[in-house]
Amino acid sequence: MATRTIRCILTGLGNIGRTLLEILPARAARLRDRYGVTLEFVAVADSSGCITCPAGLDTAAVVACKRQRRGVVELAGGDIQTASAMTVVEQGAADILLEATPTDIRTGQPGLSLVRTALQRGLHVVMASKGALVVDFDALAQLSDWSGNLQRPRLRFSGAVAGALPSVNLGWRDLAGGEIYAIEAVLNGTTQVMLTLMGEGKTYAEALAEAQRIGIAEPDPTLDVEGWDTANKLLILANAVLRQPTRLDDIVVEGITKVTPDDIHQARRNGGRLVLLAKAERGADGRYALSVRPTAVPAGHPLAQLGQQEAGIVYQSDIFGRTTALSLEDGPVGTAAAMLRDILSIAPDIHR
Numbered sequence: 101m102a103t104r105t106i107r108c109i110l111t112g113l114g115n116i117g118r119t120l121l122e123i124l125p126a127r128a129a130r131l132r133d134r135y136g137v138t139l140e141f142v143a144v145a146d147s148s149g150c151i152t153c154p155a156g157l158d159t160a161a162v163v164a165c166k167r168q169r170r171g172v173v174e175l176a177g178g179d180i181q182t183a184s185a186m187t188v189v190e191q192g193a194a195d196i197l198l199e200a201t202p203t204d205i206r207t208g209q210p211g212l213s214l215v216r217t218a219l220q221r222g223l224h225v226v227m228a229s230k231g232a233l234v235v236d237f238d239a240l241a242q243l244s245d246w247s248g249n250l251q252r253p254r255l256r257f258s259g260a261v262a263g264a265l266p267s268v269n270l271g272w273r274d275l276a277g278g279e280i281y282a283i284e285a286v287l288n289g290t291t292q293v294m295l296t297l298m299g300e301g302k303t304y305a306e307a308l309a310e311a312q313r314i315g316i317a318e319p320d321p322t323l324d325v326e327g328w329d330t331a332n333k334l335l336i337l338a339n340a341v342l343r344q345p346t347r348l349d350d351i352v353v354e355g356i357t358k359v360t361p362d363d364i365h366q367a368r369r370n371g372g373r374l375v376l377l378a379k380a381e382r383g384a385d386g387r388y389a390l391s392v393r394p395t396a397v398p399a400g401h402p403l404a405q406l407g408q409q410e411a412g413i414v415y416q417s418d419i420f421g422r423t424t425a426l427s428l429e430d431g432p433v434g435t436a437a438a439m440l441r442d443i444l445s446i447a448p449d450i451h452r
């Protein structure tokens with residue numbers, strides 16, 4: 101099979117970006133033989149700056165540098181130049197931007213400017229970060245193939261909505277042609293762990309401390325426990341899959357901060373389960389009502405079976421019926437893998 105080299109710019113070298121670089125070498129032969137693809141990293145960026153090498157960077161050296169918690173600009177020298185990430189996105193010889201910087205849902209930055217510029221220039225984009233999608237989905241969609249114009253660059257973000265869980269792709273690609281009546285989903289790891297632990301007898305504070313100890317909850321868990329992380333993901337599903345222009349204000353959001361052990365036990369009494377449920381329900385007017393709320397799902401509901409570290413999504417549609425995906429994920433590999441699947445899904449569309 102003829103192979104094509106895809107030249108990548110990777111912004112963000114934290115859990116996700118670094119893990120993506122780590123999982124690739126063992127897969128290089130598979131990517132070449134099965135998909136006809138070789139990935140070459142021509143630039144990578146972290147908070148210290150951006151380094152670039154047109155012939156391709158040594159990704160093992162980048163991984164080693166980040167594992168030592170050093171700034172990637174320390175690798176500059178010889179063939180490796182420093183430049184701003186924006187300059188590389190504007191001018192570098194590349195095919196695709198892989199975006200994995202932190203999510204800022206107020207400004208969308210730094211991802212928003214990078215992604216917008218990349219798309220305007222005709223680079224394809226794969227995102228793990230959510231900020232730019234939350235702040236300006238519509239503008240990014242217009243610049244990309246989501247506009248309906250397949251001459252425009254591809255924009256993919258399947259890892260941004262619960263990592264490995266095929267939440268976006270299932271609704272957008274695999275239910276194509278169907279009319280979606282409803283989405284129900286559990287999309288946040290921290291709250292799923294906490295509600296499970298509270299069901300086993302821990303208090304809210306103990307459950308939060310445990311979720312932080314195992315590294316699933318941030319030191320500041322506000323976005324998770326107050327439901328905003330789930331709302332961000334529902335916003336992306338609403339815009340991308342349901343095609344309903346949606347902003348955060350359009351979603352009714354209630355987190356788990358007021359949930360008591362009693363609420364959890366009551367849900368369990370009949371075999372059901374209390375989860376932080378993201379829900380989209382189509383009304384008679386064709387519009388979807390969007391909410392994030394602690395909800396008792398009944399026994400027999402697919403989301404009542406979720407384990408402590410599982411995420412899940414259930415679509416109801418006219419011609420496909422009920423379609424469910426569940427995913428058990430531990431750590432950042434699932435999201436890095438989602439970036440890889442997005443790259444491979446658009447690889448056939450990448451022409452020089």
Ligand SMILES: NC(=O)c1ccc[n+]([C@@H]2O[C@H](COP(=O)([O-])OP(=O)(O)OC[C@H]3O[C@@H](n4cnc5c(N)ncnc54)[C@H](OP(=O)(O)O)[C@@H]3O)[C@@H](O)[C@H]2O)c1
Binds near residue numbers: 111113145210259
């Ligand atoms: N972690 C998950 O399981 C998960 C799941 C789904 C989606 N996501 C999303 O994926 C993104 C990355 O997550 P993560 O866990 O990898 O975050 P992280 O560990 O905090 O890493 C963020 C990376 O971005 C770099 N960075 C910060 N500001 C930058 C800037 N202005 N320009 C370029 N690079 C910059 C950081 O640099 P330094 O290395 O110098 O600090 C770091 O390498 C986030 O948007 C997150 O919401 C994460």
